[in-house]
Structures are given as structure tokens and as C-alpha cells.
Amino acid sequence: MGEIALSTWTDWVANRQNRDMLTYTPEAEAFRVEVKAWLTENLPKGWFDEGFEMSHEERKKFNLEWPSKLFAGGWICATWPKEYGGKGLTTLEGVVLAEEFANAKAPMRADFFGDTLVGPTLLQWGTEEQKKEFLPQILSGKMRWCQGFSEPNSGSDLASLKTTAVLDGDEWVINGQKVWTTQGHHADYCFLLTRTDANSPKHAGISYLLVPMRQPGVEVRGIVQPDGTAEFCEVFFTNARCSKDNVVGGINNGWKVANSTLAFERGMSATTGYRRFEEEYRIMLAAAKENGAIEEDSIRQRLMKYYTKYQILRYNGLRSLGATLEGKKDMGVIALGATNKMFWTEMHKEAMELALDIFGAHSMLIDNGPKESGWPGAQRDKRRDGYPVSPMMSAFFFSRSETIWGGTSQIQRNIVGERVLGLPKEPKGADEK
């Protein structure tokens, strides 16, 4: 490709992004104006200016103060019903809200596990008392959560879990071990899967408990990752306790409840999920142009492949939104959820391999490589301790985990094969037939 054709191509790609903005109903568009006005008023001065950057100290202060501003504005979990502290937004208003926060590059969440996983699960399955007790604390950001599902020998085969809970008067007594518990060391509460009936088939003897983490029977040990952070933990329960009333969705009904939580985890923001990839693409393209990597055919082809794939992701997001608005819950929706999870995580692994080739081996050194705040490793780097790696390596390492958490790619393929395409099922244990 000659020089003129090359720059025409890259400029076309760069200019193409974000041009075809969607518009929704007049109500949703009126709501967009409201959100924009709030963001303009509440984000730090200069936020929207070209090249705006915060110092490390300013960023820290902002991260501390922003959740209370979000709470005061009513934007955390704004789609929840008003009676539980939400704004009762419609699906489309929720989408508009996510889009405007994404456009402004403003963080929208306080605590992922509370806002996105256990909160919606409680809305669906919780008793009135549980909703009244826990939802306001999730909304205010006062209560932080972790997810206690995986165990050393129960990950993909989650239903084989062995952590037990036994009723003792008004309390459950819990014994066992969880692993890969993200944010376990910061959490106040854990939504925990436990075996409450050892004699039933394995899916039928599980209960979903809400367990306080700060008690003598709970020991949390951080697992240090190659990038020096210890985001996830091992959690040991030795006669830990929680109230008898903290079982969600009924005793021995935890499998169904857990599947609701997993569905929330696997879902991505319908029309904004692709944005982070677009930003990474932009940073990679600019670097490739600057350092000459773009001259290589294979780099151009891989960049184009990445661009094409995140566009597919974007359109699949719109399909998901369409299905949600039409209230569809059929096999096509299950297929879309499972294929999206495997598609974006596998795409992103390839993209980070491409990024390494663009930025080059020296980007593995701590002061080199991408530094833009939109780069996934850039924020993680600030939290490093003991074993620092560059933002490039941090992003690269983390991309390797994406095809694992929330259900591995192989498990997603099993879901599509068995549940959607109706292919023969894997052989199961005797108690599952």
C-alpha cells in the first residue's frame, strides 16, 4: 500500500468512528439532555477540554468524591424501581444514561459486585426485608460486596461446590473455602453459594447466602498476580455465621438464583460495551502511525480485523438491546449472551497481542508504552505494589483472564452447543441424570 492510500485508509477508519449516532424516542432524548447537563455541572472543571489530564493526587481525590456525587444525583442503579432508591428509568433511559457517561468518559459505578450482580439478583429474588436492608446500602456505596462462587475444585463445574452451611438456631454456620474471590479483602459482605443438602442431586442442594465478611470465622488471603496487584483472594470459612434470614430465593434453590447473577455478569452494556475497545484501537492506531509499525502489512490487517470485530460487537449490542426492548427471552437471546462473552474476550486477547507488537518489546519496561488514561493497564499501574509492570503488560496479562472469569470460552461453547443448537450433551455424573 503506497503512502497516500495508507493515510487515506487510516484516516477513514479514524473518522468513521462514532459518526452514526443513534437517536431513540423523544422521551429518551429529552432525558439525554438532562444527563448531559448534570455531567457538565458536576465533573471537574476542564474535563471536556482537549488533552485534559488529572495528576495522580487529583485522580485519587476525584475517585473518592465521585461516588457520593453519583449517589446524590441518583445515578447509581438508576434503573431500579423508585421504592428501592432507583429512579425507575426505562430500559432506553438506562441505555441513554450509560451512553452519556461513556461519551463523557465519566465512571458510572460505585461497586461492581453490589450494583451489577447482587443488587439486581436481590431485586429479582430477595424478600421484601432483604431488599429494604441491603439495597439502600448498595446504592449509597456503604456496603461493598464480593462473589463467593468458585472453589479450588469447583469452577466451571460450579454445582459440585463443597462449602457447607448448616442451620444452628437462627443462624447458618458455614465451613469451606472459596477462591478467586475478587475484592474479597475490601468486601463487607459476600454472596456465597453453599451446600445445604448433601443428599439431593448436586444442583438441588445449594443455597445462596448473604454473609458478613468481617467476623472471626472468615479469613481472607490475597493472591498476588504477575502485575503485583492482589485483586482476588482465597477466603476460608471456619464456623462463620450469618442470619437464617439471609438466604436468597429459598433454601436449596441457590442454583437458579446463582444463574441469574451469572446472567447479569455475562451481559455487557448493550450500546456502550464496545467503547473501551474503540478507545484502545484509537491509541494503538496512533502509536502504529507514529512509530512506523503501520507500514507492515500484517499490522494493518490485524488492526483492521480488530476494528471489524469491535464493530460486530457494537451491532450485536444493538441486537441485544432490540431483544430486551421486545421482551424476548428465547434461545436466540441465550445464544447472543454466550457468543458475545466468548467473542469479545477472544477478540481482546488477540488485540493485546497486537498491541504488544505495535508498542514493541520496550513497552514491557515500566516507563515505556501506552500511558493514556483510556488504556486499560494505565489505572491498574497506579495501584501497583511490589512487582510493578508497565501499563502494556498489565493490560496484556489481564486480557488473558477475560476468557476465564464469568464462565470460560469452552463453557460458553457448551452452552451454545447443548442449549441452543441441541447437540448431544456431555456425559454427566449419575446424580445429574
Ligand SMILES: Cc1cc2nc3c(=O)[nH]c(=O)nc-3n(C[C@H](O)[C@H](O)[C@H](O)COP(=O)(O)OP(=O)(O)OC[C@H]3O[C@@H](n4cnc5c(N)ncnc54)[C@H](O)[C@@H]3O)c2cc1C
Ligand atoms: C480475573 C478473575 C476474577 C475472578 N473473580 C471471581 C470472583 O470474584 N468470584 C468467584 O467465585 N470466582 C471468580 N473467578 C473464578 C472463575 O469464575 C473461574 O476461574 C472459572 O469459572 C473457571 O473455573 P476454574 O478456574 O476452576 O477452571 P476449571 O473449571 O478447572 O477449568 C479448567 C479448564 O478446563 C476447561 N473446562 C472445564 N470444564 C469443561 C467442560 N465441561 N467442557 C470443556 N472444557 C471445560 C475450562 O474451560 C478451562 O479451560 C475469577 C476468575 C478470574 C480469572
